[in-house]
Each structure stands twice: as structure tokens, then as C-alpha cells.
Amino acid sequence: MAEALSDLSYYRATAGKQGFSPLAEQLDAAICVIGGGFAGLSTAISLMERGERNVVLLEADTIGHGASGRNGGFVFGGYSLGERSLLASAGADAGAQLYRLTLDAVELIRRRIERYGIACEASNAGIYLANWFDDKSILDQQRDFMRQQLGVEWSQLGREQFAAISRSERYFGALYEENAFHFHPLKYAQGLAAALVAGGVRVHEHSRALKIAADGAGWHIATTGGSVRAGQVVVCCGGYIERLYPRLAGAILPIATYVMVTEPLGERLPAAMTTQAAIYDTRFAFDYYRPLADTRLLWGGRISIRERGASDVARLLYQDMLKVYPQLEGARVDYAWSGMMSYGRHKMPQLGRLPEGIWYGMGFGGHGVAPTTLSGEVLARAILGDGADLARFAQWGLPTTGGPAGLLAAQLSYWYYELRDWMRQ
Numbered sequence: 001m002a003e004a005l006s007d008l009s010y011y012r013a014t015a016g017k018q019g020f021s022p023l024a025e026q027l028d029a030a031i032c033v034i035g036g037g038f039a040g041l042s043t044a045i046s047l048m049e050r051g052e053r054n055v056v057l058l059e060a061d062t063i064g065h066g067a068s069g070r071n072g073g074f075v076f077g078g079y080s081l082g083e084r085s086l087l088a089s090a091g092a093d094a095g096a097q098l099y100r101l102t103l104d105a106v107e108l109i110r111r112r113i114e115r116y117g118i119a120c121e122a123s124n125a126g127i128y129l130a131n132w133f134d135d136k137s138i139l140d141q142q143r144d145f146m147r148q149q150l151g152v153e154w155s156q157l158g159r160e161q162f163a164a165i166s167r168s169e170r171y172f173g174a175l176y177e178e179n180a181f182h183f184h185p186l187k188y189a190q191g192l193a194a195a196l197v198a199g200g201v202r203v204h205e206h207s208r209a210l211k212i213a214a215d216g217a218g219w220h221i222a223t224t225g226g227s228v229r230a231g232q233v234v235v236c237c238g239g240y241i242e243r244l245y246p247r248l249a250g251a252i253l254p255i256a257t258y259v260m261v262t263e264p265l266g267e268r269l270p271a272a273m274t275t276q277a278a279i280y281d282t283r284f285a286f287d288y289y290r291p292l293a294d295t296r297l298l299w300g301g302r303i304s305i306r307e308r309g310a311s312d313v314a315r316l317l318y319q320d321m322l323k324v325y326p327q328l329e330g331a332r333v334d335y336a337w338s339g340m341m342s343y344g345r346h347k348m349p350q351l352g353r354l355p356e357g358i359w360y361g362m363g364f365g366g367h368g369v370a371p372t373t374l375s376g377e378v379l380a381r382a383i384l385g386d387g388a389d390l391a392r393f394a395q396w397g398l399p400t401t402g403g404p405a406g407l408l409a410a411q412l413s414y415w416y417y418e419l420r421d422w423m424r425q
């Protein structure tokens, strides 16, 4: 098990060093993107790929500092709002089209990895949704729904068949999403930033935007060391937005989730799972985990309103891991960390433009790798004059999340769902 751990993530420890100078002057640009996570990077790269290179991207810390450089690395279709709820709120056709956009985004990520030569350990082994409950109808219904409503084929594995792959007695079968993959998200984020700079986009780290103010027909963005005058501004600050723009900050809840990475397990890893695929399960607060190339196991889970220190995270997740893989008892935990997600009240991404003209892309929750990529496409098209796809997201808007009371309510509902799952198992 873990002794005192540093808060350094496995991703940070294994990604290369990348350094973009802090902004220390006044710049002019057509577009200023605030936030160097996947939402900001994707917006900038979608603009660049459409020929708009007069873009400045500001990151308060380093590229991928937020959720994008800390996540589970699952790249799959869908949103934080589940498929059924999506179709219920958008309607069957519009919902199916929105789901399809996320599958397109998975393919776009693959193409960008290829096109920009990003070495990010992409593993094309797919992703399993494992059934935590002894109730086959959960998988049957999900498989049928995906097939009939979304035209997506997830293959189904029975209990024995999946136990041979997962080497765990815990599950009751699984569904397999073949086109999904997993990767090293921080290396991917850094690769996008390098591609941006190679394409002429200006990227500045350690350049927190402090204030956004109207400036004639455009915007003035003051940073810690300089400023940007831009015709358009796009805010993509996720769960790390703090007080930058109250109208936007008040529409998301910053929610934490945790990840740990074991020591290299050698022959113990195939004793725990024989697949290279990633796995998550059917609970509300599910485990999500995947094998890494050097035989470590990356394990994520839990949702909370607060970040925790590495040793606490390791202790909690190690116990979770043993519930599924008792054969890994004694495995050392080498890394553990927290990350903040941003949730809108409706759990759908919040993409749009405020009446005063500020663009925003946020609220991707715990299912954001593909949606942030599609958000970049949608926002770039809208900024360049084609708002058709952006209009598809208009219905979800920016309802207030209620500040501290909203956070408390989120924690209570998490406990409620956790309890419900516990009673069901």
C-alpha cells in the first residue's frame, strides 16, 4: 500500500517537460481563448485548422493542469448526461444526432493523434461497461437502447466470458464498446499545444486571466503579467474557473474525483486482468480503470465536493480496487491525485455566447474528452459564422447551480445514489 505520497500525478511524472513563456506584454489577436484544457485547446485547434491562426491561448498554470491532464484517459462516445436522459430531453432524433457528434469527436481525436504525430500511448483495445449488479436486464436494456435508438452496436459478454477477461468474480457480464480507446491525456494535451504553436497560435502558460472587460467592439483581457486585446474571447476554464466571470462560474459545480496508479505489477497484472481494454461499471459512482503499458494499473473513482491529498486518495481507491481484485492485495500505490470536473445542473456541456458577446465551453463533467473536442469544433464554426451546431446545445443553457448550497445538495444526492447502489447489489 501507499506510504506518504506526493501530489505529483503519474501523468505529470511521465510526460515530457513543455514550457511556454508567461505573457509579459500587450498583445492583439482576433481571438483569445482562456484555459489550456481540452476545451480551450480544441477550440484553438479547430480555429487553426479552419485557417484562423491569429489566436492567443492563455493558461493560468501549465497546459493540461486541470481535469484534462489528470483524467482516466477513457475516450468514448456520450456525455455526462446518460443516453436515455439525453434523448428524453432533446427528443429522439436530435438526441441521436448529438450522440453521433461525440462518436465523430472520438474519430477526430484519433485523426489528430495521427496528423500531429502525438505520442500519447493510445491503446485501441476498446472499453468495457461491466455490470456491478446481478441483474442481466441492465445490460440487455442498454445494449438494445444503443442499437435501436442510436444505431450503435455494443457486444455483450456473459458472466463467465467476462470473468475470463477481467479475472474478477465481482461482475455480472459486460458490454464492449469496440471503437473506444484510452490514452495518456496529458501527453495528448501537450501534443495539441505543440501543434498549435507550430501552426502559429500563441500559447502562454502561467498567464491567468484576471479580468475580462469590454473594449470597443472587442475585449480586453488582463493577465498576471500582461494583457490581450481581442475581437472575440472564449472562456474554457472548467472546474478551475474560480471567480473569473461570475455569470459563468455560477452555472457550474466544481466536483472532485480521484485517481491512483499502482507500482508496475509484472505478472500480477494478467492475474488480475488479461485485457488491454479499459473498464468501468454500471453504478452511479463507478470505478474506472485501465492497464498501462508498463504493467501498472490506473484506478479511478468516487465523486466528492472536495479534493483530497494523495495519501487519502490512495487509501480510498486501494480499498475499492481490492473489492474487485483481491488478488492485488499488497500492491504498492505509487501515485494518487484529485481533479476537478465542472458540472452544469443538467449535466450537458454548456456551449454558447453570453448576450454581451463572451463565448464559453464548459460543464463537461466526468465524461469530457470527446465532448470537449466536439465543443471546439462547434465553437470554432460558430465564431467563424456558422452557428448551426451550436444551436443544438442552446436548450441546456446556464441555470445557476446555487453556490455552496448547490454543492451540498450535490454531495447529498451522491450519497443517496451510492446508498441506492449499495442496497441494490
Ligand SMILES: Cc1cc2nc3c(=O)[nH]c(=O)nc-3n(C[C@H](O)[C@H](O)[C@H](O)COP(=O)(O)OP(=O)(O)OC[C@H]3O[C@@H](n4cnc5c(N)ncnc54)[C@H](O)[C@@H]3O)c2cc1C
Pocket: 034, 035, 036, 037, 038, 039, 040, 058, 059, 060, 061, 062, 063, 064, 065, 066, 067, 068, 069, 070, 071, 072, 073, 074, 075, 076, 207, 208, 209, 210, 236, 237, 238, 239, 240, 241, 242, 244, 256, 257, 258, 259, 288, 300, 338, 339, 340, 341, 342, 361, 362, 363, 364, 365, 366, 367, 368, 369, 370, 372
Ligand atoms: C480525475 C478525472 C477523471 C476523468 N476521467 C475521464 C475519462 O476517463 N474520460 C472522459 O471522457 N472524461 C474524464 N474526465 C472528465 C474530463 O477530463 C473533463 O470533462 C475535461 O477534461 C474538461 O476539460 P476542460 O478544458 O473543460 O477543463 P480543464 O481540463 O479543467 O481545463 C481548464 C483549464 O483552465 C485553466 N484556467 C482556469 N482559470 C483560468 C484563468 N482565469 N486564466 C487562464 N486559465 C485558467 C485551468 O488551469 C485549466 O488548465 C475526468 C475528470 C477528472 C477530474
